[in-house]
Amino acid sequence: MGEPVHPLDDRADPLLSALRRGVLPLSQKDGLMLLYGHPAALVLGLYAAADRALAGEAVVYLDGANAFDPFVISRVARTHRAQPRTLLTSIHVARAFTCHQMERLVSDCLATALSRYQARVAILSGPLETFYDEAVSSDEATRLLKRMITSLQKLSRQGYRALCLCPSVSPQHQNRYGLLMRLQAAATRLIRVEDAEGLLSLYEETAGSSKQWQIPRAVLEHV
Amino acid sequence: MTLKPALSHTRLTGWLLDVYPDRTGMAVWFLDDEGRRFRLLDPYHPAFYLTGPQPDLLAALRTLRNAPATVRLVERRELGMHDTMPVTEVAVCQPIVFTTLVRSLIRRFEHVQFYQADVSLPQLYFYDRQLFPLARCEVEVTSHGIIQAIHATDSPWDTNYGMPPLSILELSLEGASFNPNHGGTFHLVVRVDRQERRLEHTDHADLLTSFNTLLQRYDPDVLITDWGDSYLLPRLLMLASQLRIPLALNRDPMRSVEIRPPRSYFSYGRILASAGARTLYGRLHIDRQNSFVMAETGFAGLIEQARVTKVPLQHMARTTTGTGITSMQMEHAHRDSILIPYRKRQTEEFKSALELLHTDQGGLVFAPLSGYHENVGELDFASMYPSIMVRFNVSPETVNCSCCAHDPLARVPEIKHHTCRQREGLVPRTLRPLLNKRAQYKRQLAATADSAARWVLDQRQTALKWLLVVSFGYLGYKNARFGRIEAHESVTAYSRDILLQAKESAEATGFRLLHAIVDSLWLHKPGATRADYEALAQAISARTRLPIAVEGLYHWIGFLPSRVNPRMPVHNQFAGVFETGEMKVRGLEVRRSDAPLVVKRAQAEILRCLGDAKTLRELREAVPRGIEIVRAYRHYLREGRARLEELVISKSLSQDPRSYRHETRTAIAAKELLGHGVKLQAGESLYYVITDAPARLPHDRVRAAATIDGTWSYDAGAYEQLLHNAALAILSPLGVESALLDRLTSPVGRVE
Amino acid sequence: MGRTLTTFTQLVWQEIDAWSRYRRALRAEDQQALDILFAAARKHSAAGAYLARETPFDVMLLSMLLEQQKQVLLLQQKVCDLETRALPHPPHGVAP
């Protein structure tokens, strides 16, 4: 299980190759993994979903950033000579537009979905974006996030992997920075995504590790 | 003005003016048939509900032991549930503490579910007592003004309702054509009892005293202002407190003016500003400059919306139309013992990415065949989305119900949803009477000749139209209490299928589809008469079972090309002339708030001149006259004759003015105002004039309109360019190229 | 709850963007031809949206072909008209 069905050509897809060297294929010890920083992290989430689908796995995808893009998945499929439809059918998406919905999706619906689709991986794209809404008090957002983290930790103890992708907190929401810190503290693997001089760099920040990968920025340009 | 004890126990007939929570009930302001205003008290105890794990629930109830509330167990249903469930009802005996009480419980008991916890109390009162704003009422009161019984004698669904004899005092500023907060000096103008008074006191105390005298003498029910929320009332109140002269703005002497601060917020990807509010007790303050409903539908429309939605007038004037729709849904739920959730927690169902590709779509838009066409007919589905919701029973609890999963007739076209065929949903139940009432108004409008009566009917039907328009958006709005993504998706899926059915019917009878947007079709058939279009509309109605009508027949209509890329069709730019001579224009400067008046006026004149043409041939013949209009306006601009108000450009601040990084014109004008100490917020409108577009120093390029006095001049070239663009949009499909238009209208050589 | 997916019209714009380097290296007259092709894709965005295919560029290509086919038919008709008019025995004065 977990081995790519389609052998991978590094030159054909340098982005996915780089991800596979460092991040994927999300082994069980990865538990709750967090990629944060550059907004391109969200695209990496789409690639991660495509990667698992290429491997023949079902994926559960929670979209909190309203950024799910099936056309990226289609392109990955074509690059790897797979049927776009096949990949798209094995990715199961639900969107959250408020933090209450996000929390409920994670706490009440995720476990059921993972078992219904026989998926082992949940991808949470921008799980905190809905928590930055000023209409929700800071206290309430924190309370909901705590509940959400507890649910994620429970799932990871059950052997599921969760990959969270969090773009940096924008300046106007700096007062909610603590939410990201909470999620970082709860993560079993932590990777920072940075854009430097045309390179997208991934830095492992998990305790006791200091790995680093680089992906040419250009490969992200047409996604 | 409170009830005199001498009245003793009595029955009054009259009108409901205002309702708000008070210490031992709801304060109810009443205007009786003898013209007296009373403050009555209805000992009403608003309730909220809770459920949850037993220990948490008990703990929550323990904290209520000393609160002014009574607790009992009742049976209620959740939306979409067959069976009732026991919930704890907490009725609060002091409405004035309701909100604080509920909020503190919500904060403390996170595992407890709350219902009906944040419904505005006047609305809840209206639902429970079956009343509504400005209802005609009978009320029984004790000698102390305590209401024993109250009931409405007319219905919010009446179309021929009487209006209470409201006394109205209007307050505005003389000389304020832009936002007065941006600068300038003005006189206070009071209009009351058909008279206009200018308050020209140099002494502030005198000003306040004479304003107070007017308030006391006329005791208005309604205070209608321009800029009352953001400028007038805040300043008057500030003066009053500085000079220690109490201002008699409120009718209820026990209350002070309610203040809500301004704020900016995001809506559908745009930043909007809310100007804040100053609302009154026992008297209604409406700020014309801070009211979408007033701007769109006038006072008659505002009253219509308040009556059918049961949202108090002052709130309805300032809130979104969506609040009105939500209120109607909440009332239906309340009436049917359905619990109103405090926070929406309904989530999207999982679907495969492939399914998402099909469901996540809007209505269909057929790109227009660019250019001018003659003998065109437009057919519009009347309130298409709400009609779909009613006809196909689309509601959060009816989509993907468990009872009809295998009923082929319940299937939504193209996508994997279905809607219930057993029970009518909350949303259709709410919308059906609205659709009927609007249709009734439209029938009355067609049968009415009197222009004053027509005006009122039109404002009322427009008010209902807006409620219907937002009802669809609210089905998919993230915070809508009774919204659900799958319901939203079902409506658009139906709309696509229905538009295609209409296209097929039209094409089958020889019509050609020129353009279509979601619920409107523009069709052409050589020699087709009105009767042919009517017959087509009937055929489509019969096939889709949704009402569609002939909006009109055009002598000609032009679908105008994109200005950036003339080859690319765009769907929101057209101008056409109906057989009645009436014009319909979309997307052009005349319809845009950011175009200066002089450009709008020129474009309107060109359109009027072209509007005399009845055929494409006549249209082409009219082109030289159109060009002549452009030439005359260029001349006018070049000579420097244009006045300030003709040149002002209004733009909305897309962000906090201090965070602009580029020297855009809006940013320059904003900085100028900030320099004058003006407070600005994202989303509000700025007004500026182009003074010297190519100037090296940014602050020479534009000036804020409010700061202009003394000598100034405008950049004629910049305005000529705007004029040129506005004219070219209309004329280029008629063969007038940019260079030609420029040459034919050039003022050079004609002006000394 | 705003739309999540890119609309077909936006997809056309994205595609135009993706081909911008290609376009830049074309001769001016060829650039014009390319623009006409993409305008053809945009013209049929209703059909493209309704189909909602996972590989939208296929749909754009078909829309371009469709417009080309219309041009071919139009030209055929014109040729046919011209040929009819050029026949050696014209009936009395067929109006051009």
Ligand SMILES: [Zn+2]
């Ligand atoms: Zn059913």
